[in-house]
Amino acid sequence: MTDEELLPGESRAVRWAYAVAIGGALLISGSAVAKDDDKDASSSGLANVYIDFRTNYAYVPGGTLSTGLGDTSLFGTLSQLATLRTLLDRPTLPGRPQLSAPTSHGVGVDVPLTVDLGEALSLYGGFTGSASYNGLSGWSDVAVTSWFLGFQADVYQQNGGAFPTLTLQSTVTRSVPDAPLATTSFNTVVEAKYALDPEEMRGWLAGVQLTHVKVDSVLARVGNTTAGYVGGYYQWDNNWKISARVGLQSFGGAQLLAVTPIASYTQPLVRLDLDRMDDGDNRLFGITAQIAWAPKPVYQLTVRTPLYAIKN
Numbered sequence: 595m596t597d598e599e600l601l602p603g604e605s606r607a608v609r610w611a612y613a614v615a616i617g618g619a620l621l622i623s624g625s626a627v628a629k630d631d632d633k634d635a636s637s638s639g640l641a642n643v644y645i646d647f648r649t650n651y652a653y654v655p656g657g658t659l660s661t662g663l664g665d666t667s668l669f670g671t672l673s674q675l676a677t678l679r680t681l682l683d684r685p686t687l688p689g690r691p692q693l694s695a696p697t698s699h700g701v702g703v704d705v706p707l708t709v710d711l712g713e714a715l716s717l718y719g720g721f722t723g724s725a726s727y728n729g730l731s732g733w734s735d736v737a738v739t740s741w742f743l744g745f746q747a748d749v750y751q752q753n754g755g756a757f758p759t760l761t762l763q764s765t766v767t768r769s770v771p772d773a774p775l776a777t778t779s780f781n782t783v784v785e786a787k788y789a790l791d792p793e794e795m796r797g798w799l800a801g802v803q804l805t806h807v808k809v810d811s812v813l814a815r816v817g818n819t820t821a822g823y824v825g826g827y828y829q830w831d832n833n834w835k836i837s838a839r840v841g842l843q844s845f846g847g848a849q850l851l852a853v854t855p856i857a858s859y860t861q862p863l864v865r866l867d868l869d870r871m872d873d874g875d876n877r878l879f880g881i882t883a884q885i886a887w888a889p890k891p892v893y894q895l896t897v898r899t900p901l902y903a904i905k906n
Contacts, residue, residue: 642710642876643904646718649703649897655890656697659856661819661845662886662894663803663865664783696728706742708900714751719743722767742767744781758788758798775850776810787827799825799839809850817846817858829871837867843886861887869898876905 654660702724710716725736744765752759767779785801801823807816823841840862847858863886870879880898885891 641712641906642708642902644708644900644902646706646708647703647899647901649899650701651895652700653893654698654700655892657856658888658890658892659816659848660886660892660894661805661843661888662863662884662892663821663823663839664882664884696730698726698728700724700726702739714748716746718745738770740767740769752787752789754792758786761785761787775814777816778808780806795829797827799827799837814850816848819843819845821863823863833871833873835869835871839865845888859889861889863887874906
């Protein structure tokens with residue numbers, strides 16, 4: 595059995611597509627930054643340097659892999675895969691039935707060093723430390739479970755025009771340490787934001803996200819997840835900001851060694867964000883709550899507390 599048979603159409607072509615998208619976005623974004631520099635000299639150099647510290651919690655029901663919007667949706671998936679890897683390392687007993695993915699609770703922290711290059715481009719990279727709990731093996735040890743690299747770029751800015759701001763975000767996540775069921779994940783989001791006022795304090799959102807998980811085993815596969823959503827945002831004069839997104843996600847199913855297959859599905863999701871911003875539109879504090887049916891409801895909560903070294 596080959597990897598291509600398990601993942602038809604999801605091999606090298608997918609990785610090349612991501613590489614082209616990232617390279618193209620960087621070129622376009624660099625042009626956008628240069629234009630901003632012509633308009634405002636203060637945007638040159640490093641606008642912000644900070645650790646976008648995020649504390650995550652995920653509840654993943656049995657027989658389910660975590661899916662949803664944002665990079666933090668991968669946190670629950672990696673926790674569940676780590677749990678399965680531990681269970682599959684146990685000796686197989688005669689007549690033992692196939693394993694099924696147990697209900698899991700995961701807690702962890704993301705520590706990404708983020709650099710804003712002007713208003714149009716941000717680069718980030720860091721690691722995730724986490725621990726997970728299930729009724730079969732209890733709590734796992736706290737450990738670094740993955741590292742990630744990514745960028746977020748405004749490829750077009752509305753600036754009072756008729757067309758919305760178009761933002762591209764792409765992240766590559768690699769689980770550690772290398773072992774059976776080690777994964778490389780690619781998460782790409784394209785979002786349009788249409789402001790309804792010149793100060794961009796309120797408006798509409800719409801986007802699409804593609805998540806591809808590559809498992810380092812010919813005996814396991816995780817299908818692609820595609821999500822589309824619409825929503826809106828509103829920011830008060832005191833700089834509190836709320837955003838809401840609702841949509842549908844389609845998951846291609848999974849087969850994990852001796853684990854009962856996880857069927858494909860198309861289910862709804864809901865995400866709410868509450869952020870405290872400063873006058874420069876920098877985030878000071880944020881909470882994200884998400885429910886994604888997969889097909890059972892997966893609950894995720896993220897608290898963001900950025901630690902700034904340089905802030906404009």
